[in-house]
Each structure stands twice: as structure tokens, then as C-alpha cells.
Amino acid sequence: MLEKPRIGPWDAETQKIPLVLVDAGHGGHDGGAVANGGIEKHLTLAIAKRLRDDLIAAGLRVVMTRETDAFLPLEERAALTKKHGAEAFVSVHINTDGSGSSATGIETYFSGKPSLAAMRKTGKTGENGTTSEKLAATVQRCVCEETRAENRGTKDRDYVVIEEATCPAVLVECGFLTNSEEATRLKxxxxxxKIARGIASGVKLFLQAKPAVAAVLAEK
Ligand SMILES: [Zn+2]
Structure with a gap:
């Protein structure tokens, strides 16, 4: 297979194309969830890479927080949204059920009311919470349609990685590693x-709702 062209730095024309920051959860010494022969950090990277390819195919620019098995603190992942001027942020994770193995399905988190500390740190206002909620709803609907996974809905939670992002930000829990059937699917x-395609459709739909973005995407 041909290697994908490296993206960035970008010229002025390319700069107009919305940039999505894609985060593969965990990495390096932080493996995340481990169950049923799967390790979260590897699964999130595999899904994130597919998501990157789908978003680029949809005409968007993408930066990934990590492309290898590397550790990156949550604050640094969130700070990349500001550094790259991202218009949307998606953090990919795999879920675990602390009370057993019965839970299955997908859920998407957003930070509805960023804490004062987070707002001071990022310079963003509460308005970001509303747009993050919209992004979460769109992504959650699309990823469940695409995968036919159980729809566990969207949830408001101040996870650092989404709370400190300077753009609409969501964290998608793509399924439960603690459920053996879902673990097999996740691998x-x-x-x-399907997960990547669903998330990408949701992100694109969300961005297209902004007139300026729709105009740039329509030119392509
Ligand atoms: Zn995780």
C-alpha cells in the first residue's frame, strides 16, 4: 500500500481546512484497560489511525496526539488543540465494566461546564460546553448507526483531556473490553x-453545520 503523504506544515490555502485532533487513549507505560486478551492502548491506536484516514478522506486535516506506543500526559494532549488551532477533538478509549462482564455498547463523553480552573487555563468560555455536547450527540448517533452497537448515550463528565481542550471535544468509549463478545469485535x-467511519461521519456532520467550514469543504 502506498504510504500516506505526511501532513503539515500547511500553506495559507490549506490552513482554511478545519483541523481535527485525534487522540488514541493511553500509551507507553499506561496500557489502559486489559481484559479478554486485549490491551486498550493498542486498540485505541488502531481505531485512531483508521479515524485519521477517514477524516483525511473526508477532506479534513488531522493531527494525532500519538502515532506510536508512547505515553503523553492528559494535559499535554488537551493543549495540542490550542497549539494546532483544532476545530474538534476526539479522544478514543475502550471501556471496562467494574461490576462484571455484562455491559456492552458505546458511550460518548463531553465536558458540559468546564471548571473555572480549566477555563482559566484554556481561555475558553462555557459556550464550548454546549458545542461539545452537540459534537458528542452527533458522534454518538453516527457511531451507533454504523456499528449497530448498543447506544449508551452521551454523558457530561469533566475528564481532563476534554475539559482542557480549547475546541469542542469528546471522548468516545468504543465498547467494553470486559465483555468477551465485544472484546472479540473490538480486536x-x-x-x-466501522467505529472509525461512524466517528468520522459524526465529526464531519458537526463541522459542516458551521457555514465557514461547509464552504471550505464544498470547494474540495
Ligand atoms: Zn481509557
Whole structure:
């Protein structure tokens, strides 16, 4: 397969294309969830890479927080939204059920009311919470349609990685590693593709609702 062209730095024309920051949860010494023969950090990276490819195919620019098995603190991941002027941020994670193995499905988190500390740090206002909620709803709907996974809805939670982002930001829990059937699906390349495609559709739909962005995407 041909190698994808490296993206960035960008010229002035390219700068107009909205940039999405894609975050593969965990990495390095932080493996995340481990169950049923799967390790979260590897699954999130596999899904995130597919998501990157789908977003680029949809005409968007993408930066990833990590492209290798590397550790990056949550604050640094969030700070990349400001550094790159991202218009949307998606953090990819895999869920665990602390009370057993029965839970399945997908849920998407947003930070509805960023804390004062987070607002001071990022310079953003509460308005970001409303747009993050919209992004979460759109992504959650699309990813569940695409995967036919159980829809566990969207949830408001002040996770650092989304709370400190300077743009609409969501964290998608793509399924439960603690459920053996879902773990098998999560390790399957075809299912990973469906998850990525669903998230990408949601992000694109969300961005297209902004007139300035729609105009740039329509030119392509
Ligand atoms: Zn995680």
C-alpha cells in the first residue's frame, strides 16, 4: 500500500481546512484497560489511525496526539488543540465494566461546564460546553448507526483531556473490553473500521453545520 503523504506544515490555502485532533487513549507505560486478551492502548491506536484516514478522506486535516506506543500526559494532549488551532477533538478509549462482564455498547463523553480552573487555563468560555455536547450527540448517533452497537448515550463528565481542550471535544468509549463478545469485535479490523467511519461521519456532520467550514469543504 502506498504510504500516506505526511501532513503539515500547511500553506495559507490549506490552513482554511478545519483541523481535527485525534487522540488514541493511553500509551507507553499506561496500557489502559486489559481484559479478554486485549490491551486498550493498542486498540485505541488502531481505531485512531483508521479515524485519521477517514477524516483525511473526508477532506479534513488531522493531527494525532500519538502515532506510536508512547505515553503523553492528559494535559499535554488537551493543549495540542490550542497549539494546532483544532476545530474538534476526539479522544478514543475502550471501556471496562467494574461490576462484571455484562455491559456492552458505546458511550460518548463531553465536558458540559468546564471548571473555572480549566477555563482559566484554556481561555475558553462555557459556550464550548454546549458545542461539545452537540459534537458528542452527533458522534454518538453516527457511531451507533454504523456499528449497530448498543447506544449508551452521551454523558457530561469533566475528564481532563476534554475539559482542557480549547475546541469542542469528546471522548468516545468504543465498547467494553470486559465483555468477551465485544472484546472479540473490538480486536477485529472490520469492526474497528466501522467505529472509525461512524466517528468520522459524526465529526464531519458537526463541522459542516458551521457555514465557514461547509464552504471550505464544498470547494474540495
Ligand atoms: Zn481509557
Amino acid at each position: 477485529d479490523a472490520k469492526h474497528q473500521e
